[in-house]
Amino acid sequence: MSRVKELQKSLFGGTTSNARQFGMIFTLVAIVLLFQILTDGLTLNPGNLISLVSQYSYILILAIGMLMVIVAGHIDLSVGSIAAFVGIVVAKVMQEYSVPWFVAILIGLVVGALIGAWQGFWVAYVGVPAFIVTLAGMLLFRGGNQYIGNADTIPVPEGFRTIGAGFLPEVGPNTGYNNLTLLLGLVICVAVVVREWRGRRTRREMQAEVAPMWISVIRIAIPLVVVVFASLQFAGGRVGTSFPISGIILGVLVVIYGFVTRNTAGGRHIYAVGGNARAAELSGVKLKRVNFLVMMNMSVLAALAGMIFVARSAASGPQDGIGWELDAIAAVFVGGAAVSGGLGTISGSIVGGLVMAVLNNGLQLMGVGSDRVQIIKGVVLLLAVAFDAYNKKQGRFSVIDSLMRPFRRDTPTGAESPAEAGQERGKSPVAG
Amino acid sequence: MRNILVRGVAAGAIALLSLTACSSERTGGDATATSGSTEAAKGFPANSLIGVALPAKTSENWVLAGDLFTNGLKDAGFQSDVQYAGSSTTVADQQAQISAMTTKGAKVIVIGATDAAQLSTQVEAAKQAGATVIAYDRLIKNTQGVDYYVAYDNFKVGELQGQALLDGMAKKKAKGPYTIELFSGSSDDNNSAVFFDGAMSVLKPKIDSGDVVVGSGQTDIKQTATDGWKAENAQRRMDSLLTSTYSSKTLDGVLSPNDTLARAIITSVKGAGKPLPIVTGQDSEVESVKSIVAGEQYSTINKDTRNLVAQTIQMVKDLQAGKTPEVNDTKSYNNGVKVVPSFLLPPMIVTKDNVVEAYANDPNLAPLTK
Numbered sequence: 049m050s051r052v053k054e055l056q057k058s059l060f061g062g063t064t065s066n067a068r069q070f071g072m073i074f075t076l077v078a079i080v081l082l083f084q085i086l087t088d089g090l091t092l093n094p095g096n097l098i099s100l101v102s103q104y105s106y107i108l109i110l111a112i113g114m115l116m117v118i119v120a121g122h123i124d125l126s127v128g129s130i131a132a133f134v135g136i137v138v139a140k141v142m143q144e145y146s147v148p149w150f151v152a153i154l155i156g157l158v159v160g161a162l163i164g165a166w167q168g169f170w171v172a173y174v175g176v177p178a179f180i181v182t183l184a185g186m187l188l189f190r191g192g193n194q195y196i197g198n199a200d201t202i203p204v205p206e207g208f209r210t211i212g213a214g215f216l217p218e219v220g221p222n223t224g225y226n227n228l229t230l231l232l233g234l235v236i237c238v239a240v241v242v243r244e245w246r247g248r249r250t251r252r253e254m255q256a257e258v259a260p261m262w263i264s265v266i267r268i269a270i271p272l273v274v275v276v277f278a279s280l281q282f283a284g285g286r287v288g289t290s291f292p293i294s295g296i297i298l299g300v301l302v303v304i305y306g307f308v309t310r311n312t313a314g315g316r317h318i319y320a321v322g323g324n325a326r327a328a329e330l331s332g333v334k335l336k337r338v339n340f341l342v343m344m345n346m347s348v349l350a351a352l353a354g355m356i357f358v359a360r361s362a363a364s365g366p367q368d369g370i371g372w373e374l375d376a377i378a379a380v381f382v383g384g385a386a387v388s389g390g391l392g393t394i395s396g397s398i399v400g401g402l403v404m405a406v407l408n409n410g411l412q413l414m415g416v417g418s419d420r421v422q423i424i425k426g427v428v429l430l431l432a433v434a435f436d437a438y439n440k441k442q443g444r445f446s447v448i449d450s451l452m453r454p455f456r457r458d459t460p461t462g463a464e465s466p467a468e469a470g471q472e473r474g475k476s477p478v479a480g
Numbered sequence: 481m482r483n484i485l486v487r488g489v490a491a492g493a494i495a496l497l498s499l500t501a502c503s504s505e506r507t508g509g510d511a512t513a514t515s516g517s518t519e520a521a522k523g524f525p526a527n528s529l530i531g532v533a534l535p536a537k538t539s540e541n542w543v544l545a546g547d548l549f550t551n552g553l554k555d556a557g558f559q560s561d562v563q564y565a566g567s568s569t570t571v572a573d574q575q576a577q578i579s580a581m582t583t584k585g586a587k588v589i590v591i592g593a594t595d596a597a598q599l600s601t602q603v604e605a606a607k608q609a610g611a612t613v614i615a616y617d618r619l620i621k622n623t624q625g626v627d628y629y630v631a632y633d634n635f636k637v638g639e640l641q642g643q644a645l646l647d648g649m650a651k652k653k654a655k656g657p658y659t660i661e662l663f664s665g666s667s668d669d670n671n672s673a674v675f676f677d678g679a680m681s682v683l684k685p686k687i688d689s690g691d692v693v694v695g696s697g698q699t700d701i702k703q704t705a706t707d708g709w710k711a712e713n714a715q716r717r718m719d720s721l722l723t724s725t726y727s728s729k730t731l732d733g734v735l736s737p738n739d740t741l742a743r744a745i746i747t748s749v750k751g752a753g754k755p756l757p758i759v760t761g762q763d764s765e766v767e768s769v770k771s772i773v774a775g776e777q778y779s780t781i782n783k784d785t786r787n788l789v790a791q792t793i794q795m796v797k798d799l800q801a802g803k804t805p806e807v808n809d810t811k812s813y814n815n816g817v818k819v820v821p822s823f824l825l826p827p828m829i830v831t832k833d834n835v836v837e838a839y840a841n842d843p844n845l846a847p848l849t850k
Binding site: 090093095096099103194198200201203209212213286288289357360361362363365366367368370371372374375408409412413415417418419421422 | 536537561563564565566567568569570571572573575576577579580582583584594595596597598599600601605608609621622623667668702707708816
């Protein structure tokens, strides 16, 4: 086999449906490097990376839930209003009844779950389209926010602010870096190595073709360099700042939801429902339950995102959450989800969200006004989805695919599928 | 397989070694964090970056202020970064803009807040990075991070509006009782309550004596608030008031906190085909000055943005030179955790009678008054 083809198959997961996602990763890298040059190195400076994570983690948390909603073939327009509603409830509860902040967070999540159950009920069991249910929810909960908050801005106590404005604490000897952040980086490095090693072991056990050693080295080395660089930057910020708590919450959610959507039956059911609801139901997927849980889950995540934003802003205000649904939906589509449902991944959406975030941040660092930033973001969203539509029309044409077509004939198709189970870049088995 | 582990770890170690050479902000950060206050006293280079974060472009005033800051800071030899919050996600936008200015190493950050209570995290971060924070026109709440506040005396603005409303109505109709309606600004803006309280300090005695009647009975600031200072919200509320209260009664006057809302109120009254009441305003917006000259809107307040921006730039210059900026009020403006030293400029009431003199020095407005 030629080395190029090995690289394509083993590094990129081997099929063309991943091309878009990797295109997005390359776009992200390119944008980061571009702004790094244009802003004279400010983009990757510790202070900026830290504020980038704390500014966008709540949008990325919404994107996780939104990806699942969109994969299931729905949409949720109410997330911003739900976030604002939960934010004001939590702030009020802490202000008027002096509830401890961790109890307030629990109350917030419960309120989110109740709202989610309400919306899920209408979508799944009554059969009202999610667009309508959540449009109603958008009005309902925005009004609820104003009714409870009297359009006032209500401050939240110091402890609560940790989830939005807190950082990993400074502990241990003075190394010139934040020790816990370095530790976190080390854990991620070990995880990368272990995962690759286990992936190879699984392939061997399954009698599948094991990628050559140099491929594995690349697959370990690139993430390691990125992780080491990132953890040094995050750990090297101004004293008292380090990797944001909200970023850790996001990371944990990405790992959990990534696993659920990729490796569990329940997660795959979401893709099945989005790909072809009728076929999924006939195959024994409990359609109503899947729809209910997906909508409910979105509202819980929206509640969490709302609380993180309130914590970061140190107060819940009447303008919270306005336009968030659009940011989350944009992240999911830029990250490669299909408008028709059934296709898309958590990691793709995160990358999509990061592309938009870095774009926004870089343009702000350059001093570009918010008017032009909005225009540029609009164009990027349109082009990303246009690329998707073009792919479909061309029978999944992709740049990598067309380059590789001459080598296609000898691809051992049988060997690919079990091998890919161990890989992260999940694709839907029911992907149209 | 151990082989891979070994190689991976080796690669990681090499990467780690090569990257430890990377710059860390820790040492520099330490220095600025501890010597932040003394550094402010020492001043900073004359070509430093000055950040200006303003709210969304919802009123002419902010657009003008942005232009004045851009030019004024440039003329003073500074680099400037003037940003407006986006139209939909205003608060989050402004938070990100302030963080970006901090990252870029701005020495002074001037903030016209969109929501004065939601910026404390960013303001404190800016402060810790060594920047001086000046709250422009709107006082930033609940944070130690604000150094100065510069604004027009807003209580005085309210008093002038209240007085103008009474004077205007007395001119039109010699004897009361006068029927009025009250409008106030957005409740997330610290100033709204100050304007309203100032106006009520003049109007309340008249209301109590029965000389002035609030037709709808809506005298609480919660009832009179206009969300986001948006014209459409004021117009909607005025439409409903006209329908509910003034189908037979005559409306003599409306207290409006600014010009944008005043014009929305006048539009609403015209739309309903009613005689125009006395309507107050503030900000000297172009359309409202025209309206005053034409005899529609009764009054506005001249809080010349030029003077306010000039005063702010003067503060920046003082800070640059290592001097303590001049303040004239160290008692009135408590932001919840500290009393912020303030410089207050006096406002001026403008009606048809003095419109020519009031704008004589204003290149945009003077031609309109001829």
